[in-house]
Amino acid sequence: xxxxxxxxxxxxxxxxxxxxxxxxxxxxxxxxxxxxxxxxxxxxxxxxxxxxxxxxxxxxxxxxxxxxxxxxxxxxxxxxxxxxxxxxxxxxxxxxxxxxxxxxxxxxxxxxxxxxxxxxxxxxxxxxxxxxxxxxxxxxxxxxxxxxxxxxxxxxxxxxxxxxxxxxxxxxxxxxxxxxxxxxxxxxxxxxxxxxxxxxxxxxxxxxxxxxxxxxxxxxxxxxxxxxxxxxxxxxxxxxxxxxxxxxxxxxxxxxxxxxxxxxxxxxxxxxxxxxxxxxxxxxxxxxxxxxxxxxxxxxxxxxxxxxxxxxxxxxxxxxxxxxxxxxxxxxxxxxxxxxxxxxxxxxxxxxxxxxxxxxxxxxxxxxxxxxxxxxxxxxxxxxxxxxxxxxxxxxxxxxxxxxxxxxxxxxxxxxxxxxxxxxxxxxxxxxxxxxxxxxxxxxxxxxxxxxxxxxxxxxxxxxxxxxxxxxxxxxxxxxxxxxxxxxxxxxxxxxxxxxxxxxxxx
Ligand SMILES: Nc1ncnc2c1ncn2[C@@H]1O[C@H](COP(=O)(O)OP(=O)(O)O)[C@@H](O)[C@H]1O
Ligand SMILES: [Mg+2]
Numbered sequence: 117x118x119x120x121x122x123x124x125x126x127x128x129x130x131x132x133x134x135x136x137x138x139x140x141x142x143x144x145x146x147x148x149x150x151x152x153x154x155x156x157x158x159x160x161x162x163x164x165x166x167x168x169x170x171x172x173x174x175x176x177x178x179x180x181x182x183x184x185x186x187x188x189x190x191x192x193x194x195x196x197x198x199x200x201x202x203x204x205x206x207x208x209x210x211x212x213x214x215x216x217x218x219x220x221x222x223x224x225x226x227x228x229x230x231x232x233x234x235x236x237x238x239x240x241x242x243x244x245x246x247x248x249x250x251x252x253x254x255x256x257x258x259x260x261x262x263x264x265x266x267x268x269x270x271x272x273x274x275x276x277x278x279x280x281x282x283x284x285x286x287x288x289x290x291x292x293x294x295x296x297x298x299x300x301x302x303x304x305x306x307x308x309x310x311x312x313x314x315x316x317x318x319x320x321x322x323x324x325x326x327x328x329x330x331x332x333x334x335x336x337x338x339x340x341x342x343x344x345x346x347x348x349x350x351x352x353x354x355x356x357x358x359x360x361x362x363x364x365x366x367x368x369x370x371x372x373x374x375x376x377x378x379x380x381x382x383x384x385x386x387x388x389x390x391x392x393x394x395x396x397x398x399x400x401x402x403x404x405x406x407x408x409x410x411x412x413x414x415x416x417x418x419x420x421x422x423x424x425x426x427x428x429x430x431x432x433x434x435x436x437x438x439x440x441x442x443x444x445x446x447x448x449x450x451x452x453x454x455x456x457x458x459x460x461x462x463x464x465x466x467x468x469x470x471x472x473x474x475x476x477x478x479x480x481x482x483x484x485x486x487x488x489x490x491x492x493x494x495x496x497x498x499x500x501x502x503x504x505x506x507x508x509x510x511x512x513x514x515x516x517x518x519x520x521x522x523x524x525x526x527x528x529x530x531x532x533x534x535x536x537x538x539x540x541x542x543x544x545x546x547x548x549x550x551x552x553x554x555x556x557x558x559x560x561x562x563x564x565x566x567x568x569x570x571x572x573x574x575x576x577x578x579x580x581x582x583x584x585x586x587x588x589x590x591x592x593x594x595x596x597x598x599x600x601x602x603x604x605x606x607x608x609x610x611x612x613x614x615x616x617x618x619x620x621x622x623x
Contacts, residue, residue: 121185122146123325124170124293129179131165131349139165141349143179147327147342149292152319154328156336156372157346158612163329164203165349167295170327171200199291203298205282207270214266217256217284221249224289256288259318276307283318293325300335312339332616333373337361345369361413366478370411371488371541377417377452378488380585381410381477389477392447394427396470400477407566407577409478414442416474417454425467434462449501449582451489482575485549485587487542492535496521498542498609501584503560506606507542509535512613523622532622539614548608549588551576551600558601562586564594578602 124147131140140162147153155163168174169181172193180189188196207216225241232238244252257263260280270278279299286294299315300308316339319326330336336343337357345352345360345368353365364370367378381391383402388395391410402408422428429452433444441459445452445466452468460466487500496518498507510516512535515527522536555561562584566577574593578586578600586602594600613620 120148122182123149123151123184124327125182125185126166126170127180127182129166129169129176129181131162131169131174132177139349140169140176143349143351145344145351145354147325150323150325152316152326152328152339152341153344154330154336154340154342155344155346156330156333157352158331158372161346162349163331163346164297166346167200167297167327167329170293171198171295172196197292198295199286199289199293200295200297201282201286201299203301205279205299207278207281207285209270211270212266213257213262213268213270213273213281214253216270216281217253217288218249220285220289221252252288252290253284256284259287259321260284261314275303276311279303279311283315287318287322287324291324293327294322295327295329297329298331299328301330308335315339337373345372362476364411364476364478367409367411367480367486367488370409370476370478371486375414375453377412377414379410379412379450380480380583381408382406383408383477387472389475392427392450392452392468394468396426396475397472398475398477399472400475402477402479407480409480411476411478412452412470412474414453414455416470417445417452418469418471419443419445419454419456419458419460420467420469422465422467425469428465428467431460431462431464431466434460482546482587484546485544485585487544487584490540490542492522492538492540494522494536496535498540498611500542500560501580501582503580503584503602505559505604505609507609507611508606509611511611513617524620533617533620534622535620538620541612541614543610543612544586544604544608546575546587546589548604549578549586550603550605551578551588551590551592551594552603553594553598553600555599555601558603560584560586560602561599562602564596564598564600567594567596 126143126145129140129143132138155166157163169176172191176189180187221244225243227239228242229237230240260283262280300311312335340357343357343360344354347368353360353369360373370376370378379391381389383404383406384390384395387398389398389410427447429445429447431443432446435442440455440457443454445454490498490500493499496509497504509518509524513524513526516524519525524533524535552558560580562578562580564576565579568575573589573591576588
């Protein structure tokens with residue numbers, strides 16, 4: 117095998133639960149030896165299932181997994197040179213640090229060559245000697261900076277220290293690949309930041325392959341060589357952190373990775389795109405009149421004097437962030453998130469420009485409606501622009517119920533989360549947008565700005581007065597410029613919180 121051949125290859129891996137639910141779909145990926153790869157995506161997108169198939173705890177419904185070119189799809193876990201650090205690491209509470217780490221080694225048997233009395237050499241499976249176990253445990257504990265803590269009981273350790281023991285236990289067998297499933301999610305923010313750096317250091321020192329799972333984009337950006345962005349069990353994009361941040365392939369990735377301004381836009385000429393009512397030069401070539409999504413990172417918006425940029429706006433919000441200010445500029449009814457070092461005032465008129473290379477133009481995803489800037493209002497309804505929809509908030513936490521309009525309660529832990537004003541990303545399938553000419557029926561009103569016959573049905577774009585688009589599949593015929601209302605059933609709106617649920621916990 118060549119030096120560049122992958123240590124792990126997944127080929128069209130698919131996992132179906134209960135015969136119908138597709139948790140992982142057509143997952144194909146090569147992982148190089150020594151690489152730090154992160155699977156990134158929201159809760160429920162199939163990260164853990166992928167990791168469990170790598171570890172051998174789950175068997176793919178179809179597709180194959182190779183390790184150094186050998187098919188291991190059906191190999192039991194203990195025969196794989198991998199080890200896993202789980203989200204909920206189960207240490208043995210009645211054992212001390214040393215015994216927790218040594219546990220696996222004590223049961224391990226390794227081939228040893230012994231010489232019989234007649235001079236014949238044979239290989240026997242023998243337990244490791246106490247001395248060897250001692251050396252290995254000491255080395256693993258040193259790697260996680262816990263060498264002084266061998267005799268401490270597990271109950272007396274902080275969360276961060278317990279996490280280190282869990283990692284030491286996973287690396288003590290010197291696996292070729294370490295699988296880490298949200299290993300830092302139980303730690304507080306500061307501890308998480310420290311452990312991120314330490315894990316990165318550990319990866320360098322160990323020189324082994326890390327496959328890391330997280331829903332935290334910042335964590336993924338700061339630690340990984342390669343990020344795999346997932347959604348609904350499928351890979352959206354694979355690339356370096358820089359590549360994914362600067363060149364997202366679609367609005368979903370752009371929104372998930374870092375803060376961004378995402379707009380509906382139209383190609384109006386050769387490398388010219390219109391959004392926010394202005395025409396900007398861009399570097400991507402799309403057919404004229406094509407509807408596209410445009411992404412502009414806040415740090416790439418240039419603030420100029422009124423009239424000197426492409427579009428004018430008014431500063432409506434200002435937050436001091438240490439090295440710079442973060443502003444929201446309203447352009448008509450749209451908001452533009454920007455940054456600048458100059459101290460400006462709320463109410464100040466400014467003009468905005470963006471360099472052509474900083475405008476990322478993407479094919480519009482017409483597979484679903486994505487609303488990255490929605491919020492939960494005080495009535496527990498979902499606000500998309502100026503329209504509000506009834507929505508099921510309990511989907512944000514399995515096994516929860518709603519008290520009042522906006523208080524989510526965990527049935528098991530009784531933890532409470534106040535979701536009033538929570539920022540969410542809402543998603544609605546195209547065939548779940550119901551169009552009616554009775555303007556009183558729906559929650560939003562708009563004009564049909566596009567109607568396309570796609571084989572066996574029409575696809576419409578309904579644009580509201582505040583420039584929200586609803587893309588709808590319908591068998592019925594409507595005319596361009598018809599005013600219609602849009603209704604979405606409660607159960608057809610999928611929600612994801614922009615921040616973690618813990619941000620909303622009621623103390
Ligand atoms: N054993 C199982 N049986 C049925 N559904 C499952 C099982 N394991 C996971 N799922 C479902 O598969 C989806 C992906 O789960 P998971 O891989 O745990 O996601 P993630 O780790 O990205 O949060 C979820 O909708 C989850 O409910
Ligand atoms: Mg998971």
